[in-house]
Amino acid sequence: MNKSYMNRLLKGTLTIFSLALLAFSQAPETVNYKCMIQLTNYEGEGAYVVVSILDGDGTYQETLYVQGDDAEWYRDIEQWWKNLYGVRRPELDGIVGETVAGGQRKMTVLKIPADKIDAGYQLRFESAVEDQEYYAQDIQFPLTTENLKQKMEGAGFIRYIRMIPQAQ
Amino acid sequence: MLRNFIFLVFFMGTWVLCSQENIFLQRAFWQANPTIAQVEAAIAEGNDITELNGNLFDGACYALLENVDNTTIQHILSKKGNGVDKMTHDGRTYMFWAAYRGNLDMMEWLVQRGAKCDIEDAHGNNIINFAANAGQRDTALYDFLLGHGADINSTTRSGANALLLVSSSATDFNILTYFNKKGLSMQSVDAAGNGIFQYAAKGGNISFLKDLVAKGVATNTYNAKGENALFMAARGTRSKQNHKAVFDYLMGLGLEPDIVSTDGSTLLHYLSGKNKDVALYKDLINSGLKADLANKEGTTPLMMAARSNDLAIVSLLASHTKNINLQDKKGQSALTMAVARNEPAVVDFLLSKDADHTVVDTKGNTLAYYLVQSYDPKKPEPFEEKLASLTKAGVQLQMPQHNGNSLLHVAAKDNNLSLLKRLATFNMDINQKNDEGNTVLHLAAMSTGNTEVLEYLISQGADVAVKTEFQETVYDLAKENELLQGKATELDFLKSE
Numbered sequence: 178m179n180k181s182y183m184n185r186l187l188k189g190t191l192t193i194f195s196l197a198l199l200a201f202s203q204a205p206e207t208v209n210y211k212c213m214i215q216l217t218n219y220e221g222e223g224a225y226v227v228v229s230i231l232d233g234d235g236t237y238q239e240t241l242y243v244q245g246d247d248a249e250w251y252r253d254i255e256q257w258w259k260n261l262y263g264v265r266r267p268e269l270d271g272i273v274g275e276t277v278a279g280g281q282r283k284m285t286v287l288k289i290p291a292d293k294i295d296a297g298y299q300l301r302f303e304s305a306v307e308d309q310e311y312y313a314q315d316i317q318f319p320l321t322t323e324n325l326k327q328k329m330e331g332a333g334f335i336r337y338i339r340m341i342p343q344a345q
Numbered sequence: 346m347l348r349n350f351i352f353l354v355f356f357m358g359t360w361v362l363c364s365q366e367n368i369f370l371q372r373a374f375w376q377a378n379p380t381i382a383q384v385e386a387a388i389a390e391g392n393d394i395t396e397l398n399g400n401l402f403d404g405a406c407y408a409l410l411e412n413v414d415n416t417t418i419q420h421i422l423s424k425k426g427n428g429v430d431k432m433t434h435d436g437r438t439y440m441f442w443a444a445y446r447g448n449l450d451m452m453e454w455l456v457q458r459g460a461k462c463d464i465e466d467a468h469g470n471n472i473i474n475f476a477a478n479a480g481q482r483d484t485a486l487y488d489f490l491l492g493h494g495a496d497i498n499s500t501t502r503s504g505a506n507a508l509l510l511v512s513s514s515a516t517d518f519n520i521l522t523y524f525n526k527k528g529l530s531m532q533s534v535d536a537a538g539n540g541i542f543q544y545a546a547k548g549g550n551i552s553f554l555k556d557l558v559a560k561g562v563a564t565n566t567y568n569a570k571g572e573n574a575l576f577m578a579a580r581g582t583r584s585k586q587n588h589k590a591v592f593d594y595l596m597g598l599g600l601e602p603d604i605v606s607t608d609g610s611t612l613l614h615y616l617s618g619k620n621k622d623v624a625l626y627k628d629l630i631n632s633g634l635k636a637d638l639a640n641k642e643g644t645t646p647l648m649m650a651a652r653s654n655d656l657a658i659v660s661l662l663a664s665h666t667k668n669i670n671l672q673d674k675k676g677q678s679a680l681t682m683a684v685a686r687n688e689p690a691v692v693d694f695l696l697s698k699d700a701d702h703t704v705v706d707t708k709g710n711t712l713a714y715y716l717v718q719s720y721d722p723k724k725p726e727p728f729e730e731k732l733a734s735l736t737k738a739g740v741q742l743q744m745p746q747h748n749g750n751s752l753l754h755v756a757a758k759d760n761n762l763s764l765l766k767r768l769a770t771f772n773m774d775i776n777q778k779n780d781e782g783n784t785v786l787h788l789a790a791m792s793t794g795n796t797e798v799l800e801y802l803i804s805q806g807a808d809v810a811v812k813t814e815f816q817e818t819v820y821d822l823a824k825e826n827e828l829l830q831g832k833a834t835e836l837d838f839l840k841s842e
Contacts, residue, residue, distance in 0.1 A: 218827040280792045
């Protein structure tokens, strides 16, 4: 076995190993929850809703879902805009849905990182409607397995949400 | 007897009209410059002087916009529910509309009653910038705003200050000099790098452009998107599109027309939505611009014209387009856009050029979806004409749309009873579930503010016993609908046993 072959073999192994590591660190294991967001029957345009994971100090960790596909209105979700989207412009591909009108409901699938469940994090639903109020905490609760089974009542444009774990 | 009958019909006709349409939300009422007595008479007839329409305009907004006498406006604004902080269209108070019309007397009146001058609308415009963009050039108006807390350095979300914005309507240097003295630089640029010359090009006043050139203002510069002043001229303003002469003048200064911006757009993309100057298009196409070039959104100039321009422009661009069936990133073709927004003649024209009537957008909506979205019960003729053309071409109304919705689901979501009735003749299954497990009756129970639409659907065979995938009955959904609250007993007809 010559030396260059050994080098190549070593390099190849290292590459595969580091790729595997990269893949692992980029895509942590997620648990899928089917999430139904039921809006109250307010008058006005479709509500923009953003679902985020916050840590124990209230710092934004991750955006799970954005209801509303016109980025022009993202500023209306003030805290998310000021602390996350307006500053870092994270990629939202695949997690954006269209708005629905007052009284209607929306089904989506939230991919929740398994390591953030029962680990001191919060799940926040922010909402805003054009020319109307903004609710920083329309719904917010500790991200625990128990809470993910409950029907959660909203304080703003969201009447309630329900979640069902999906078969993996 | 006959006379009585005619009187009765006439009387009922006006009564129905009044009960449906608040006269204060009709611009014609304000265009006639009503007196206080006329306003009071209309209030006595039951019209609501504080009601906001769907776009959040109220009577007072329209009175300001139509330059009604200030005595009448002041009377309206003294009504409870029309306070100086009332939020109207795009998050604007009455101060914005008064400034928009240059009505300094009303601005002073409002400020005496506590109105603020240092606020922004929902698009991030402060009142100075809103007035400047509207073309107000009265320096007394700006003196007043600046004297009451407005910030001269405030910019729009595009980074434009008042000096740049007013350049689109300026006819001489007076107003620019004024803003310059108040602290805004003549070298100001917006976030994209557009300066005075670009904003003046937008307004298209050739003699003012010549004045700028004489002053030595740079003309042939590019903004961050790689666009020169021709692009701003192509945008035009909200109220005015520029004629070929403006473009000829700018090209005479050496500005190149055949530029593609960083988002893949050419001058034709900016022109084709609104500009109707056929000679201008011909000239640009001759100089090499492509009528079928897709920008980064996948939009071609033909699509923009098909959405909102005249048949003359659509047919000109179509004659220079190889494939009229291109779709943008949302999956919409030129025909999709014409069905959704434009006149029946444009739809017919595109169909005559073999536009594909089976086009489906990325969400799964067919042309039938866009057709019903365009339904206006007050003006049904365009809908009926487009429906006839599309049916003849082979469009199926029974095909499922996005999310497995039928057209009945689409109508029920919008709580659109007249559309549901119009669709009744097309033999659609009223009890079909969409992909989320909801029937038309489920969606109607969630959306409606009265029981009429529910009674109608049941009369058409909608089944009250069907449950959602969360095991909710139609009754459950109606009971938690805030708009139906206090009507619990009236909902008993929804119970299945």
